[in-house]
Amino acid sequence: MATNVQDIITKYNKDKTRLMDVLIDVQSEHGYIPKDITKEIARELDISHVDVEQTMSFYHFFSETPTGKYAIFLNDSAVANMMGRQKVKETFERETGIKFGNVTPDGAIGLFDTSCIGMNDQEPAALINGRVFTNLTPFRVKEILRDIKDGKAVEEMYSAAFGDGENRNELIKSVVQNNIRKKGPILSEDYTPGIVIWKKLPEMTPEQVIDEVKKSNIRGRGGAGFPTGLKWEFCRKAAGEKKYIFCNADEGEPGTFKDRVILTERPKLLFEGMVIAGYAVGATEGIVYVRHEYTYLKNYLENLLQGARDRNLLGKNIGGIEGFDFDIRLQFGAGAYVCGEESALIESSEGKRGEPRDRPPFPVEKGYLGMPTVVNNVETLCSVVKVLLNGGEWYAKFGTKDSSGTKLMSISGDCKYPGVYEVEWGFSVKDILEMAGADEDRVQAVQVGGPSGSLIGPDEFSRTLCFADLATGGSLIIIDNSRDLLTDIVLNFTEFFVEESCGSCSTCRNIPNMMKLKLEKILDARGIAQDITDLEEWGKVLKVSRCGLGQTAGNPILTSIKNFRHLYEEKIQKDKDYDTEFDMAAAVKASCEAAGRIPNLN
Amino acid sequence: MSKPIVATTSLAGCFGCHMSILDIDEKILDLIELVEFNKSPIDDIKTFTKKCDIGLIEGGCCNSENIHVLKDFRKNCKILVSVGECAIMGGLPALRNGIPIKECLDEAYINGPSVQHNPKGIIPNDDELPMLLDRVYPCHEIVKIDYYLPGCPPRAELIWNALVALVTGDELKLPYEVVKFD
Ligand SMILES: Cc1cc2nc3c(=O)[nH]c(=O)nc-3n(C[C@H](O)[C@H](O)[C@H](O)COP(=O)(O)O)c2cc1C
Ligand code: SF4
Ligand code: SF4
Numbered sequence: 115m116a117t118n119v120q121d122i123i124t125k126y127n128k129d130k131t132r133l134m135d136v137l138i139d140v141q142s143e144h145g146y147i148p149k150d151i152t153k154e155i156a157r158e159l160d161i162s163h164v165d166v167e168q169t170m171s172f173y174h175f176f177s178e179t180p181t182g183k184y185a186i187f188l189n190d191s192a193v194a195n196m197m198g199r200q201k202v203k204e205t206f207e208r209e210t211g212i213k214f215g216n217v218t219p220d221g222a223i224g225l226f227d228t229s230c231i232g233m234n235d236q237e238p239a240a241l242i243n244g245r246v247f248t249n250l251t252p253f254r255v256k257e258i259l260r261d262i263k264d265g266k267a268v269e270e271m272y273s274a275a276f277g278d279g280e281n282r283n284e285l286i287k288s289v290v291q292n293n294i295r296k297k298g299p300i301l302s303e304d305y306t307p308g309i310v311i312w313k314k315l316p317e318m319t320p321e322q323v324i325d326e327v328k329k330s331n332i333r334g335r336g337g338a339g340f341p342t343g344l345k346w347e348f349c350r351k352a353a354g355e356k357k358y359i360f361c362n363a364d365e366g367e368p369g370t371f372k373d374r375v376i377l378t379e380r381p382k383l384l385f386e387g388m389v390i391a392g393y394a395v396g397a398t399e400g401i402v403y404v405r406h407e408y409t410y411l412k413n414y415l416e417n418l419l420q421g422a423r424d425r426n427l428l429g430k431n432i433g434g435i436e437g438f439d440f441d442i443r444l445q446f447g448a449g450a451y452v453c454g455e456e457s458a459l460i461e462s463s464e465g466k467r468g469e470p471r472d473r474p475p476f477p478v479e480k481g482y483l484g485m486p487t488v489v490n491n492v493e494t495l496c497s498v499v500k501v502l503l504n505g506g507e508w509y510a511k512f513g514t515k516d517s518s519g520t521k522l523m524s525i526s527g528d529c530k531y532p533g534v535y536e537v538e539w540g541f542s543v544k545d546i547l548e549m550a551g552a553d554e555d556r557v558q559a560v561q562v563g564g565p566s567g568s569l570i571g572p573d574e575f576s577r578t579l580c581f582a583d584l585a586t587g588g589s590l591i592i593i594d595n596s597r598d599l600l601t602d603i604v605l606n607f608t609e610f611f612v613e614e615s616c617g618s619c620s621t622c623r624n625i626p627n628m629m630k631l632k633l634e635k636i637l638d639a640r641g642i643a644q645d646i647t648d649l650e651e652w653g654k655v656l657k658v659s660r661c662g663l664g665q666t667a668g669n670p671i672l673t674s675i676k677n678f679r680h681l682y683e684e685k686i687q688k689d690k691d692y693d694t695e696f697d698m699a700a701a702v703k704a705s706c707e708a709a710g711r712i713p714n715l716n
Numbered sequence: 717m718s719k720p721i722v723a724t725t726s727l728a729g730c731f732g733c734h735m736s737i738l739d740i741d742e743k744i745l746d747l748i749e750l751v752e753f754n755k756s757p758i759d760d761i762k763t764f765t766k767k768c769d770i771g772l773i774e775g776g777c778c779n780s781e782n783i784h785v786l787k788d789f790r791k792n793c794k795i796l797v798s799v800g801e802c803a804i805m806g807g808l809p810a811l812r813n814g815i816p817i818k819e820c821l822d823e824a825y826i827n828g829p830s831v832q833h834n835p836k837g838i839i840p841n842d843d844e845l846p847m848l849l850d851r852v853y854p855c856h857e858i859v860k861i862d863y864y865l866p867g868c869p870p871r872a873e874l875i876w877n878a879l880v881a882l883v884t885g886d887e888l889k890l891p892y893e894v895v896k897f898d
Contacts, residue, residue: 692860696853702780705848708818709841714780 118143119151123158130159131483133169133465137176138406138446142244146180172467172616174228174449175406182217182224184262187241188250191230191368192561192606193526193591197237198251205252209259223262229451229610230368231407234526234591235293235533243268244409246290280378285414292375293533296549298520299500299512300380300493301536307382308425310502311433315393318502320350323394327498329506331518336362336454336491337563337587338662342498345488348478349395352486357397359388360463360482360489363404364447364454367564368610369589372522373492375534377404377411380496381418385442387495389432390502392440395488400442403459406449415444451614455661456489457481458616469616470661493522493588513539517580525550527592528557543575543584552592559599559678561591565607566666568673569599599674600681605633607670615663622664625652629671641686642693650675720769720883723793724756727782728809728852729775732869733800734758737772739872747876750883755792764792770882771796772875773861776806777853781846790859795882798861799875801868803854810852817850867894 122139126132136155140147147170156163170176175187188194188203207213210223217224233239236248245268247258254273261271269287276282277291294301315323328343349357361384365373376384388400404411419442422428430439445463447453453462457471460482481487497519501509510518517539523546526532530551537546543562547554554575561569562579563586570577570584577584593603611626632649635641653668675682687693699715706713726734734757740747753759754768771793777783790796801807812820825831825839855861865878874894881888 694858696783696858698780698783701849701851701853702847704850705817705821708821709839711841711843711847713847714843 119154120158123155128158128160130161130165131463131465133159133161133166134445134448134462137166137170137173138448141176141448145183145185146177148178152178169465169467172450172469173406173447176448180217180221180224181226183222184268185224185226185243187226187228187231188214189229189231189233189237189239190227190606191234191237191610192603193234193369194230194237194239195606196527196593196597196602199238201252202238202240202250202255205255206259209256223259228449229613230366232365232371232374232405233290234369234371234524234589236291237526241407242271245269246288246407246410247271248289248291249274280414283414285417286378286411288410290374290378290410291533292379293531294375294379295525295531295533296535296537298536298538299509300376300383300496300520300522301534305380305383305499307386308422308427308433310386310499311389311427314502315390315433315438316435320394320396323390323502324350326506327394327501330497330501330509331506332494332497332501332509333517333581334491335493335497335521335587336456337367337566337585339581339585342490342494345478345490346391346394348476349397349486349488352479354484354486356399356483356485357395358482358485358487359391359395359397359400360456360459360477360487361388361400361402361492361495362454362456362459362489363402363408363492364451364459365405365408365492366451366454366614367566367587367589368607369524369526369561369564369591370587371524371526372534372588374408376492376496376522377408377415381415382422383496383499384492385419385422386427387490387498388442389427389440390498391488391490391495393432393435393438395486397488398439398441400440401445401463401482402442403445403447403453403463405453406447409446412444412446419444450616451610452616452661452663455663458661459489460487467616469618470663472660491587514578514580514582516582521579521586522588523579523586524589525592526590527561528552528594528597529592537579539580540578542578543570543590546579546590547575547592550590550592553594556594556596557592558595558597559593559603561589561593561603561607562586564589564591565610565670566662568669569603569677570673571677574677599678600633600637600685604670604674605630605637608633608667611663611667611670615667619659619664621656622659622667625656626664626667628652629668633671636682636685639685639687640693640695641682642690643683643686644691645686646675646679646682719750719752721754721766722751722756722770722772722879723754723764723768723789724758724772725774725785725789726757727773727775727785727803727855728778729800729802729807731757731774733774733802733875736800736867736869736872737875740876741872743876747879751879764788768793769795770879772799773797773803773855774799774869775802776809776855777849777858778809779846779848783849783858786855786858795862796855796859797863797865797878797882798855799865800870801866803861804856804864804866806852806854807868810854813851817848821848 152166156166214225238250239248281288332342333339432438450468452458453468455470458468462468477487512519523535608630615622617623653672656668755761755764771789798804821839
């Protein structure tokens with residue numbers, strides 16, 4: 115074992131900022147990271163053992179104990195549950211004889227829950243040793259377990275044909291489907307990789323590139339909607355001996371999976387976008403931070419990066435531009451939604467816990483390794499290529515006045531055609547429902563923008579998707595009237611935030627959990643009117659949290675109270691304005707037993 | 717109009733909150749002008765002799781007696797105010813909440829370094845003693861609490877202003893410094 119670890123550490127030049135990569139490799143090679151190895155890593159990287167442990171303990175996919183020869187992580191998102199996860203879970207448990215969170219006594223199989231893995235359009239889905247299995251049914255689970263018993267390698271366990279498009283690529287070979295339902299400038303096949311680098315960049319100064327991006331009015335697609343041209347300009351003007359371009363491919367918001375499709379079908383577009391960004395801000399290195407769940411794309415993406423180097427689209431004097439050097443590497447995460455927050459993403463890439471930083475300073479001033487850094491979403495960087503190819507004014511014609519261009523929507527839930535839709539900004543929710551083949555008479559709610567967004571009802575379906583009205587990072591979950599909104603959706607989303615809080619802020623560490631308990635109390639018919647107002651008041655306090663995770667963690671409950679108040683009101687006890695849950699007999703039992711006295715309950 | 721009647725008590729608290737009430741210095745003379753005290757350690761009236769308007773509660777509930785007293789206050793006071801961190805959140809006594817009660821008792825009476833002589837390993841069990849609760853409860857989990865005054869203890873001025881506001885019906889001013897502590 116020890117020699118392997120040495121090899122891994124040497125591969126990353128004993129660089130402590132690459133601790134994530136070291137841990138990822140050890141975890142994938144050994145199935146867990148025992149203490150003697152973390153000690154060895156600490157020694158070799160010349161950091162304290164606690165430093166290694168605190169990074170390790172932060173991420174969901176690192177484990178100090180064995181996770182089984184076959185580690186099965188079953189997605190626990192709301193949509194997975196809507197699509198029949200419970201039966202799949204029960205089958206796994208029945209057939210293996212263990213509960214989730216455990217490993218079989220022979221060490222063969224480990225069963226674990228995991229937050230949304232970006233497959234909402236083909237749920238229930240699971241990761242088995244890093245490979246994706248979609249559309250699971252109890253029958254399929256039995257097949258998989260039989261293959262495991264036969265000792266098959268995970269790669270050989272696919273029974274269905276591989277997915278569409280590049281999912282069949284020799285280097286991917288996955289059953290994942292793209293489910294592309296509507297194409298626009300980004301998903302269009304009409305694209306010659308490298309065309310902007312060869313034809314446009316040599317004729318433009320970095321300032322001109324930034325001007326063109328500004329003219330397009332494009333705003334970030336990661337959720338916050340910051341104007342991209344401005345971000346690049348800030349970074350260009352910031353002082354620093356080295357600058358970095360980060361692509362945020364963490365895509366952790368449950369219900370979002372459009373970046374997965376771009377990484378599969380248009381990765382060259384993304385890489386070209388990063389090169390353009392690098393040219394514009396004067397950066398020399400690009401890093402794509404890819405969520406752990408998409409590790410199945412690793413070899414494919416790395417091969418493409420090598421191809422780009424071979425064609426001088428990466429490396430030195432790119433596109434024949436003297437002195438323009440830029441290269442890209444992949445940085446994988448290890449399971450933490452908060453790492454999608456740009457400063458947490460940077461921390462994680464430096465080998466640390468993914469805890470958001472205080473801002474300011476913003477990453478454009480002090481980012482990766484303290485240097486000016488641009489962090490952009492996958493889709494933002496792709497759009498920029500088309501902006502430069504056709505001009506900012508051309509791009510600005512798409513969409514609405516304040517939201518230019520197109521947006522990739524990840525549509526899932528109760529509809530006939532879940533998948534990715536590239537639409538212009540300005541479509542209404544109603545339009546989308548129609549496109550996705552949802553039975554509008556049966557739709558009771560739509561979750562716009564994932565758990566951090568809002569839950570809206572039919573009277574708001576005519577609202578439009580754009581920054582001025584319903585801003586969204588691109589996820590829409592359709593929920594029909596067969597679902598129990600509060601249990602199936604709101605409780606699941608609230609549990610998600612409880613699970614994913616990084617724990618730095620006392621607000622975000624505690625309040626979502628308190629809200630969850632209150633919601634359970636209401637669902638259990640033990641609630642009173644005050645509980646609803648408490649939830650509203652506590653939700654407000656969350657706004658002082660350091661990052662967007664805590665600030666939005668109350669949204670599932672707050673927006674459902676706002677738009678579906680009756681669901682809460684019909685569950686509370688009408689005749690009580692106060693309800694103590696205190697039970698004297700239960701409360702004194704243990705101390706009386708310890709003292710050997712009979713409780714006096716009068 | 718007769719003066720509003722105030723009762724106060726200290727449950728699982730340190731009496732610091734009561735000290736803070738006394739910290740209003742010479743305003744105590746105004747206080748007696750403003751209100752009449754009933755059951756309270758301040759005048760040493762042990763049981764309610766009439767219905768009160770305002771009950772000020774210091775401390776959370778750590779034992780059965782605290783529960784009885786608190787319920788008694790709820791019955792006899794129109795308005796109940798949780799005064800201070802202990803009443804609102806359990807405070808310092810609630811530090812034991814993460815430890816099973818048996819372990820706490822063992823540490824206090826049997827195994828702890830300060831136990832000098834307890835050869836029979838007895839944990840006090842006389843029927844006269846209040847029974848310890850499994851954890852320290854904030855007051856609002858036991859009865860309905862109408863208002864909360866934060867602080868450990870809340871500043872004298874805050875308690876004074878709150879009392880005046882309750883009695884006069886004027887709005888209570890809560891400047892930032894009064895509720896922000898770090
Ligand atoms: C908890 C949290 C998770 C986030 N996850 C993502 C993500 O997965 N992908 C993303 O592009 N942006 C995510 N963001 C937004 C980023 O912080 C950042 O705004 C974005 O990557 C900037 O890129 P853009 O300007 O191109 O949108 C997240 C923010 C928060 C607070
Ligand atoms: S808001 Fe939550 S996730 Fe964000 S920094 Fe604070 S504790 Fe961490
Ligand atoms: S809040 Fe502070 S001052 Fe008041 S009883 Fe508790 S410990 Fe004492």
